[in-house]
Amino acid sequence: MQRYDQLLPQLRGLLDAGDDAAVYEFLLTLRPADVAILLGRLDDEEARRRVFGLLAPEAAARVLEESRSWLQRELLRCLPDHRKRDVLWHMSGDELADLVGSLLPEEGTRLLELIPDDAPAIRSLLEHAEDTAGGLMTHEFVRLRETMTAAEAIDHIRRRAPDAETVYYVYVTDDQRRLSGVISLRKLIVADPDEYVGDLMDRNVISVPADLHQEETARIVARYDLLALPVVDENNVLLGVVTVDDALDVLREEATEDIQRLGGSQPLEQPYLQSRFSELVNARVWWLLLLFVLQSVTITIMNHYGAALESVVLLAFFIPLLIGTAGNAGSQAATLVIRAMAVGELRFGDFFRVVAREAAVGVTLGAVMAAATLLRAALMNSPPAVGLTVALTVLLIVLTASVIGAALPIVINRLKLDPAVASSPLISTLADAAGLVIYFTVAGRILGIELG
Amino acid sequence: MQRYDQLLPQLRGLLDAGDDAAVYEFLLTLRPADVAILLGRLDDEEARRRVFGLLAPEAAARVLEESRSWLQRELLRCLPDHRKRDVLWHMSGDELADLVGSLLPEEGTRLLELIPDDAPAIRSLLEHAEDTAGGLMTHEFVRLRETMTAAEAIDHIRRRAPDAETVYYVYVTDDQRRLSGVISLRKLIVADPDEYVGDLMDRNVISVPADLHQEETARIVARYDLLALPVVDENNVLLGVVTVDDALDVLREEATEDIQRLGGSQPLEQPYLQSRFSELVNARVWWLLLLFVLQSVTITIMNHYGAALESVVLLAFFIPLLIGTAGNAGSQAATLVIRAMAVGELRFGDFFRVVAREAAVGVTLGAVMAAATLLRAALMNSPPAVGLTVALTVLLIVLTASVIGAALPIVINRLKLDPAVASSPLISTLADAAGLVIYFTVAGRILGIELG
Numbered sequence: 001m002q003r004y005d006q007l008l009p010q011l012r013g014l015l016d017a018g019d020d021a022a023v024y025e026f027l028l029t030l031r032p033a034d035v036a037i038l039l040g041r042l043d044d045e046e047a048r049r050r051v052f053g054l055l056a057p058e059a060a061a062r063v064l065e066e067s068r069s070w071l072q073r074e075l076l077r078c079l080p081d082h083r084k085r086d087v088l089w090h091m092s093g094d095e096l097a098d099l100v101g102s103l104l105p106e107e108g109t110r111l112l113e114l115i116p117d118d119a120p121a122i123r124s125l126l127e128h129a130e131d132t133a134g135g136l137m138t139h140e141f142v143r144l145r146e147t148m149t150a151a152e153a154i155d156h157i158r159r160r161a162p163d164a165e166t167v168y169y170v171y172v173t174d175d176q177r178r179l180s181g182v183i184s185l186r187k188l189i190v191a192d193p194d195e196y197v198g199d200l201m202d203r204n205v206i207s208v209p210a211d212l213h214q215e216e217t218a219r220i221v222a223r224y225d226l227l228a229l230p231v232v233d234e235n236n237v238l239l240g241v242v243t244v245d246d247a248l249d250v251l252r253e254e255a256t257e258d259i260q261r262l263g264g265s266q267p268l269e270q271p272y273l274q275s276r277f278s279e280l281v282n283a284r285v286w287w288l289l290l291l292f293v294l295q296s297v298t299i300t301i302m303n304h305y306g307a308a309l310e311s312v313v314l315l316a317f318f319i320p321l322l323i324g325t326a327g328n329a330g331s332q333a334a335t336l337v338i339r340a341m342a343v344g345e346l347r348f349g350d351f352f353r354v355v356a357r358e359a360a361v362g363v364t365l366g367a368v369m370a371a372a373t374l375l376r377a378a379l380m381n382s383p384p385a386v387g388l389t390v391a392l393t394v395l396l397i398v399l400t401a402s403v404i405g406a407a408l409p410i411v412i413n414r415l416k417l418d419p420a421v422a423s424s425p426l427i428s429t430l431a432d433a434a435g436l437v438i439y440f441t442v443a444g445r446i447l448g449i450e451l452g
Numbered sequence: 453m454q455r456y457d458q459l460l461p462q463l464r465g466l467l468d469a470g471d472d473a474a475v476y477e478f479l480l481t482l483r484p485a486d487v488a489i490l491l492g493r494l495d496d497e498e499a500r501r502r503v504f505g506l507l508a509p510e511a512a513a514r515v516l517e518e519s520r521s522w523l524q525r526e527l528l529r530c531l532p533d534h535r536k537r538d539v540l541w542h543m544s545g546d547e548l549a550d551l552v553g554s555l556l557p558e559e560g561t562r563l564l565e566l567i568p569d570d571a572p573a574i575r576s577l578l579e580h581a582e583d584t585a586g587g588l589m590t591h592e593f594v595r596l597r598e599t600m601t602a603a604e605a606i607d608h609i610r611r612r613a614p615d616a617e618t619v620y621y622v623y624v625t626d627d628q629r630r631l632s633g634v635i636s637l638r639k640l641i642v643a644d645p646d647e648y649v650g651d652l653m654d655r656n657v658i659s660v661p662a663d664l665h666q667e668e669t670a671r672i673v674a675r676y677d678l679l680a681l682p683v684v685d686e687n688n689v690l691l692g693v694v695t696v697d698d699a700l701d702v703l704r705e706e707a708t709e710d711i712q713r714l715g716g717s718q719p720l721e722q723p724y725l726q727s728r729f730s731e732l733v734n735a736r737v738w739w740l741l742l743l744f745v746l747q748s749v750t751i752t753i754m755n756h757y758g759a760a761l762e763s764v765v766l767l768a769f770f771i772p773l774l775i776g777t778a779g780n781a782g783s784q785a786a787t788l789v790i791r792a793m794a795v796g797e798l799r800f801g802d803f804f805r806v807v808a809r810e811a812a813v814g815v816t817l818g819a820v821m822a823a824a825t826l827l828r829a830a831l832m833n834s835p836p837a838v839g840l841t842v843a844l845t846v847l848l849i850v851l852t853a854s855v856i857g858a859a860l861p862i863v864i865n866r867l868k869l870d871p872a873v874a875s876s877p878l879i880s881t882l883a884d885a886a887g888l889v890i891y892f893t894v895a896g897r898i899l900g901i902e903l904g
Contacts, residue, residue: 222697245674252703252795259787265788288780299772320751345725
């Protein structure tokens with residue numbers, strides 16, 4: 001990222017000097033992805049529009065394709081219609097569909113009216129939900145017939161190459177456009193030019209339905225090391241192709257969303273530094289309030305055991321330590337289980353196995369922590385009954401929190417929600433309440449205090 | 453993943469029936485990645501070895517390449533030397549180097565002695581640290597000369613294709629093997645057969661040094677939508693090529709490790725369900741103990757304010773709620789910042805900007821929470837002074853925790869540690885201690901209690 005730390009001041013300097021020709025020359029030395037990143041980092045909207053306005057239509061299209069959707073919308077908004085048309089015309093179908101899909105319906109319609117020839121293809125891509133294989137795929141791929149020879153196939157690819165997003169895997173279809181095989185460009189090149197595609201192709205082709213979730217789609221690309229993955233309808237008719245670069249982006253985005261959810265926020269739409277203040281607050285305040293309301297059950301619990309606290313104030317001293325440990329143990333279990341589900345290593349059928357494991361792990365972790373507690377109590381010359389109370393509580397708390405932390409995400413996933421909503425904060429909050437009840441119950445028994 | 457839920461019982465049934473011919477037929481219908489996943493899910497080692505023993509050497513090599521390293525080691529260990537040699541011979545260089553690198557030194561040496569012809573190439577790959585571009589790259593790529601024509605280049609690729617891991621991006625080098633350009637197979641195919649590679653190639657080729665960290669390497673592949681990325685030494689000599697499938701695996705692994713660290717565990721080496729019990733305990737117990745020791749500072753704090761607690765036991769009632777909220781706010785800020793650093797959106801130079809933002813966000817979130825607290829206190833008819841104390845504490849706590857949560861990961865990153873060690877549990881632990889001090893200070897002022 002050091003590169004951008006140097007490029008950005010350079011660009012700013014040229015902009016401040018008002019020398020558009022020099023800015024243009026500078027932009028020519030950069031790749032579209034770099035221009036998109038620099039645009040995203042320029043603080044003021046005026047400057048972003050000025051830079052974008054200098055790009056030739058094709059370069060502008062490439063930069064738009066590499067930009068986040070907030071930037072796409074902003075950059076397009078300021079263009080006059082004739083330039084908008086030129087830029088849109090150069091964009092690839094799947095990127096254009098994503099862009100139109102991110103606009104308000106009437107804005108999208110107005111955009112499509114500018115490019116009447118491409119509009120039907122874009123509309124058909126838009127029929128698929130954005131987060132499915134259909135929403136990821138492109139229409140711009142090469143299809144072959146089984147009856148072509150290798151030489152004919154290469155010739156066909158040569159002619160179609162400029163329009164196709166990928167030419168390295170080529171799909172073979174029948175009269176009804178049903179997918180019958182796949183062949184790599186590498187295999188076509190190595191093959192005898194007179195051999196038939198039907199004899200060369202791999203009939204055992206991996207394909208996915210258009211409504212498969214994008215994360216599962218990307219996982220299949222990753223699992224089989226594919227460069228492209230065909231998308232078919234219920235009759236095995238080839239609808240489009242998902243390319244590896246899109247799969248890669250999906251896996252990164254999904255990981256980012258999971259991490260943000262795990263930390264107790266709604267996922268941000270834009271990079272952290274580019275997020276508006278209101279978005280940062282909005283993504284966090286609702287979870288914080290919800291957890292606050294949930295956590296206020298601890299007041300009721302504390303109140304319930306108020307008499308015990310009044311008779312032995314010492315009890316209160318260990319509360320932050322104990323509930324903190326409960327939260328930590330729960331958070332560990334939850335994140336391990338949530339990630340295992342996200343990468344497809346774990347499913348609902350494993351529920352009892354996971355709970356049994358976490359119970360065993362929780363008892364072991366709890367026993368180690370309890371031993372540490374007793375050691376500490378001995379070194380500090382605490383009253384033995386207090387040491388014993390805290391140690392036994394730690395054991396039970398770590399066990400309970402581990403089981404809750406592991407079980408809750410699996411249950412949430414079963415309810416068709418993202419398991420990552422069982423965030424560290426949520427698990428901690430639940431573990432806190434459970435921990436307090438455990439603590440006062442244990443304390444009541446061991447210290448012989450009247451509870452409640 | 454439903455597929456494996458059906459395939460696994462099928463495989464087990466065939467194994468239990470003792471019909472090795474049927475197992476072999478069954479394996480032929482699967483892809484290497486599927487066989488690797490099924491092997492990983494078979495519970496007993498005996499069965500795993502039996503299945504692996506049935507595979508032909510080339511199929512066995514592909515399955516090994518797709519397997520996790522624990523499984524690779526186990527499967528290889530049981531093979532007789534002559535079969536081991538056959539299987540290793542079919543493996544690709546970079547996968548073989550990773551495998552050898554995961555063994556004990558003497559085991560690795562013994563393995564390389566079986567394949568004396570390939571050993572030097574493998575050893576040279578092993579010179580690079582496993583988590584760098586050099587550790588990811590393969591030697592099996594095609595290189596061209598500028599003076600070749602497009603037709604000659606395609607012919608050269610055709611002859612080299614069976615050995616090369618990727619043929620879709622081809623690199624052009626000079627007499628000293630220095631990288632001078634890149635050309636895609638697509639461009640070669642579309643080009644006039646008599647045109648020179650030197651005129652067709654892109655001289656502005658993106659390359660990385662061999663010691664670049666694998667995560668940054670994979671990010672470059674993702675940013676520029678590359679299928680392959682060349683690795684060069686300090687003299688721009690082409691050493692190898694990193695392919696997109698490896699980049700994809702790196703990004704997934706790094707995301708998994710970050711998520712596990714964020715939850716307060718050491719990353720697991722194996723999938724959750726395949727992890728041994730001892731590994732699950734080991735990954736968690738040290739963090740749990742460390743946090744326990746850190747958190748025990750709360751006992752000291754509580755003790756310090758013991759007099760205040762004894763005079764107003766009611767104060768204790770709000771402790772779990774307040775420190776829980778501190779942990780939640782800190783956890784939100786930390787995960788947003790950690791992920792932004794992991795995907796390269798944020799660096800040390802942004803420190804003050806981030807802290808200023810989080811201070812503003814924290815005040816806003818805190819004010820909303822304080823308002824909610826006052827509302828709740830009014831509805832519950834709590835004494836106004838107590839409501840005010842809790843509300844003011846919430847405000848200050850959310851502010852402090854947001855700033856700590858955002859600042860600490862950036863500082864940790866600056867110290868060349870993984871920022872994800874600033875996990876939700878660690879941030880919560882620190883926020884708890886800070887929260888208690890804030891609470892008692894505020895309570896002392898507002899309620900006029902003698903502190904300490």
